[in-house]
Amino acid sequence: MNWIFIEIKNIFSLLVQIFKTELFELGNQSFSIKNITEIISLIVLVVFFSRTIKKWLKEWILVNLGIKKGTKEAIAAIINYIITIAGILIVLHNTGIDLTSITVIAGALSIGIGIGMKNIISNFVSGLTILIAQPIKIGDFIEVDDLSGIVEKTSIRSTVIKTIDGIFVIIPNNFIVEKNIINWSHKDSTSRIHIPIGVAYGSNTALVKKALLDAAIKEKKVLSIPSPKVWFKGFGDSALNFELLVWIKYPHLIDEIRSYLNFSIDLELRSRNISIPFPQRDLHIRQINDLIQTHQKAESTTSGKNQKKLSNSLVKNIAKTKQNPSKLNLRDLLRQISYFQNCNNIELRDVIENGYRKIVPRGEIICLEGEPGDSFYIILSGSVEVFSAKANKYITTRYAGEFIGEMSLILGIARTASLRATEDTILFVVDRENLHNLLAKHQRLADKISEELSRRLETLKNLGLLDNQENSQETAMIWIRNRIYTLFGI
Missing domain, CATH: 2.30.30.60 (SH3 type barrels.)
Incomplete structure (x- = not known):
């Protein structure tokens, strides 16, 4: 066994000798693998120390001084680079490296390095700037x-x-x-949006101005100071050209705010019977009388048949639409729900933007008991059976206008039951994030959901969410409403 220990000792001695063997000289100092390892280790410690100082400055010192985010990042970055460079120079000096010799070598290589690393150096200087x-x-x-x-x-x-x-x-x-x-954010992030709009000739210009200003005032993200302005830009080929100018605080929302304003402008102009024209051309026919006589003869022979076909077609389309709700647009379907009947077009637009229509065939499972709640549903047409798959028990049936799937999403629990379409059903689906946006804008909808949930006292008690002594529906509604308000920041 002694020879094994001797061999290990010889190998260890060889490794130590290799580490101490001189590799090269720089100035008056010779370097071995050991010296290089020490220098690299110290430089790594310097970099780690400088980054720790940078993080400490950003999260503690500069935050307490109330410095803005951008300035805070710049100060921390500059201090980090200063500490790193100074630390590396100190490490090189303490290891015996003559910095003047490094300067000479760097000067000799500067021309070649400058040509090869032109872009890197340019980015470095630009970054400092x-x-x-x-x-x-x-x-x-x-x-x-x-x-x-x-x-x-x-x-x-x-x-x-x-x-x-x-x-x-x-x-x-x-x-x-x-x-x-x-x-857009330099010194002051306040920015102005220009929205051009053309209206038909003959429109009341004062009424147009009032409509545009009303549309601007109704948008919450538009600043009241400076106030919105309307400019009459001139007379176009087919329209009277106006421009709405509004000020906003958040320039990154320009496209979103512009879209809201366009919707509002369209609604305001329609409510005042102000039309938005399109380019038109006048066509002059010289022998108009001959053309009229020819058209009347052709029309008299086919008008009876065409009118009958048209009438039958309209009747069939109307009957088909009544029998098939999937042919209706989403806005009309939502208007059939009692809560949304009194909503104006802008409010309905906000609702539609936060969800989507889903057609569920008869017998299809919508969600299963025990799954995480990630969607909230409003039944637009049809019916949905609520049942417990585990207990093999029928619970109830929900019909058009009722909410389903809201309990697990709002209370933060797994699905308490399974849902299945008992007929061809149309749902309006809202996921968790969009439900937050929807309830933040429509507090009355949050109250309606609270009222609906409060009717299910026994279910809430069985889940341990209400005390058995709380038998009042009003008490349950207050508890649920406060939870929704807290959860969604209403």
Whole structure:
């Protein structure tokens, strides 16, 4: 056994000798694998220490000083680079490296390095410029060429932008410095939107102005100060040209706000019988009398047959529509529900944007007992059976206008029963995130759901969500409503 220990000792001695063997000299200092390992280890510690300081500055010191997010990121990044560079120089100096010799070597290689790393050095200098001068900061909404988005991160080499479509784009810093940048958030994020609109000749211009201003006032994201303005731009070929100008606080929502305003403008103009024209051309026919006589003769021979066919076709289409709710549009289906009957077109538009129509054939399972609740349903037509698959027990049947699937979604529990369509059924489906948006805008709908849930006292008690002494439906409704308000921030 002694020879084994001798061999191990010899191998260990050989390794130590290899580690201590001189590899090269730099200035007056010789270097071995051991020296290089020590230097790399110390540099890694310096980098770790500098990043820890950067994180500590961002999350504690600079936050308590009330510094803005973009400025905070820039200060922390600059301090991180200073500590890293200073730490590396100190490590090299303490290991005996003559920094002047490194300077000489670096000077000799600077020409070749400068040519080969031109883009990297350019991005590095541009990154320092962005961090110090701060033409853009973290959280700014910027536009570079055809690219627009929110600045997520700025480093020495590149800047990361998150577009309004949720795509992360990495842009070299020199590209940002060299291009013309629109920074919507610089100093003041208040921005103005221009919405052109044309109305038919003969329209009351004062009424048009009132309609456009009313549409702007109804949009909550439009600022009241500065107030919305309407400009009469001039007389077009087919329309009187106006422009609505509104101010907003959040430039990254420009497309969303513009869409809401377009819907509102359309509604306001329709309510005042103001038409939006389309390009028209006048056609002049010289021998108009001959054409009229020819048309009347042809019409007299076929009018009877065509009218009869048209009448029968209309009757069939109307009957078919009445018998088949799937042919109705979603807005008309929602209007058949008692809660939505008094909603105007804008409110219905908000509802439709947060859900979708789903046609469920007869006998199809909608969801199963024990599954996580991820959707809320409103029955638009048809009927749905509620049953317990585990207990093999029928519970109840829900019909058009009733809510289903809301209990597990709102109370945060698994599905307490299974749902199955007893006939061809149309559902309006809202998932968890969109339900949050819907209830935040429609508090009355939250109250309606609370009222519906409070009727199921026994179910709530069996789940342990209500005390057995709480027999009042009013008490249950208050408890459920408060829970919904808290959960959805209403």
